[in-house]
Amino acid sequence: xxxxxxxxxxxxxxxxxxxVGGKGQDKILKAKALxxxxxxxxxxxxxxxxxxxxxxxxLVDSDKVELNNLQRQxxxxxxxxxxxxxESGKKRLAALNPEVEVIxxxxxxxxxxxxxxxxxxxxxxxxxxxxxxxxxxxxxxVITKKPLIHAGIFxxxxxAMAILPGQGPCYRCLFPEPPPIGAVPSCQEGGILGAVAxxxxxxxxxxxxxxxxxxxxxxxxxxxxxxxxxSTFRIVxxxxxxxxxxxxxHPQISKLIDYQEFxxxxxxxxxxxxxxx
Amino acid sequence: MAKVKVRIPAPLQKITQNKQExxxxxxxxxxxxxxxxxxxxxxxxxxxxxxGKIRRFINFYVNDEDxxxxxxxxxxxxxxxxxSIIPAIAGGCYGFD
Numbered sequence: 512x513x514x515x516x517x518x519x520x521x522x523x524x525x526x527x528x529x530x531v532g533g534k535g536q537d538k539i540l541k542a543k544a545l546x547x548x549x550x551x552x553x554x555x556x557x558x559x560x561x562x563x564x565x566x567x568x569x570l571v572d573s574d575k576v577e578l579n580n581l582q583r584q585x586x587x588x589x590x591x592x593x594x595x596x597x598e599s600g601k602k603r604l605a606a607l608n609p610e611v612e613v614i615x616x617x618x619x620x621x622x623x624x625x626x627x628x629x630x631x632x633x634x635x636x637x638x639x640x641x642x643x644x645x646x647x648x649x650x651x652x653v654i655t656k657k658p659l660i661h662a663g664i665f666x667x668x669x670x671a672m673a674i675l676p677g678q679g680p681c682y683r684c685l686f687p688e689p690p691p692i693g694a695v696p697s698c699q700e701g702g703i704l705g706a707v708a709x710x711x712x713x714x715x716x717x718x719x720x721x722x723x724x725x726x727x728x729x730x731x732x733x734x735x736x737x738x739x740x741x742s743t744f745r746i747v748x749x750x751x752x753x754x755x756x757x758x759x760x761h762p763q764i765s766k767l768i769d770y771q772e773f774x775x776x777x778x779x780x781x782x783x784x785x786x787x788x
Numbered sequence: 789m790a791k792v793k794v795r796i797p798a799p800l801q802k803i804t805q806n807k808q809e810x811x812x813x814x815x816x817x818x819x820x821x822x823x824x825x826x827x828x829x830x831x832x833x834x835x836x837x838x839x840g841k842i843r844r845f846i847n848f849y850v851n852d853e854d855x856x857x858x859x860x861x862x863x864x865x866x867x868x869x870x871x872s873i874i875p876a877i878a879g880g881c882y883g884f885d
Contacts, residue, residue, distance in 0.1 A: 645878050701798070747853075747874070
């Protein structure tokens with residue numbers, strides 16, 4: 512596909528990069544990325560993917576925009592309060608880059624709908640805010656061999672890892688199971704500095720673009736740990752777990768699990784969460 | 789006995805008087821957890837389950853190696869090693885408070 516003059520102008524600063532060029536830009540324009548959660552992680556990630564020209568971006572989020580989101584969820588603005596986040600997200604990405612096709616999924620992911628949604632995408636970004644979704648997304652991506660870019664944030668800390676099923680470890684190789692219900696009497700609302708979410712969300716966008724372009728070393732088998740107070744990044748090794756519940760040769764999990772939200776703060780908010788499968 | 793640095797994750801810093809790094813003396817991870825508990829009572833219950841096993845959503849690293857792929861809590865420590873405790877995190881929730 513030949514780039515138009517306008518595309519060459521819009522994307523010129525990345526087209527001139529070594530290892531990108533017109534061919535790389537073409538890959539980006541044809542790529543399809545699904546962003547789960549349009550919050551602290553998904554918002555900055557979505558902006559950079561749309562700006563880079565990722566052809567199709569899916570946004571999954573069942574929430575509506577609230578005032579307390581705006582400190583970090585930069586896809587949404589004050590006038591969007593009360594709107595579905597997928598709608599305000601679509602509006603903002605379309606305003607930034609009208610070339611990008613944005614598909615909205617204003618739903619909560621569960622074992623009955625996730626497969627149908629992820630099958631249309633080349634890569635999945637996990638920007639969700641809860642363990643049930645995290646493990647559901649990991650398992651669905653492993654089972655369907657879909658690349659997954661993971662990140663998590665808490666207060667001044669962040670973690671990021673890229674998961675290429677079949678080639679490297681998955682999230683369960685790192686943390687085999689979510690915290691059990693009942694083990695946690697109360698869960699604290701930890702708070703987060705908006706810029707910390709931004710750092711991790713942008714790292715996720717960076718991994719997506721490296722994956723699309725096939726350049727560099729992705730965070731496969733490596734967990735990146737960001738400490739905002741020290742301004743340090745550290746990397747620890749994440750080996751593949753030969754006994755992994757989902758990605759080993761003899762997986763114990765072959766169908767998706769709807770974990771119950773263990774966090775009491777969130778259970779109050781999401782009273783419609785399903786029982787454990 | 790090896791003197792090691794231990795990085796404490798944010799939600800446990802309440803117990804460590806807001807220190808994100810503490811010093812322990814121990815020969816292995818099992819002893820290190822004992823020493824942590826001696827210095828910071830209450831921390832052990834956050835790290836271990838009722839059977840005394842390290843919780844499945846918490847990892848211990850010696851330098852950059854996950855002890856689950858070494859000798860679990862028998863993993864020995866050498867002088868000056870850096871131990872990191874890394875829990876799973878998700879949107880304001882750690883597996884413990």
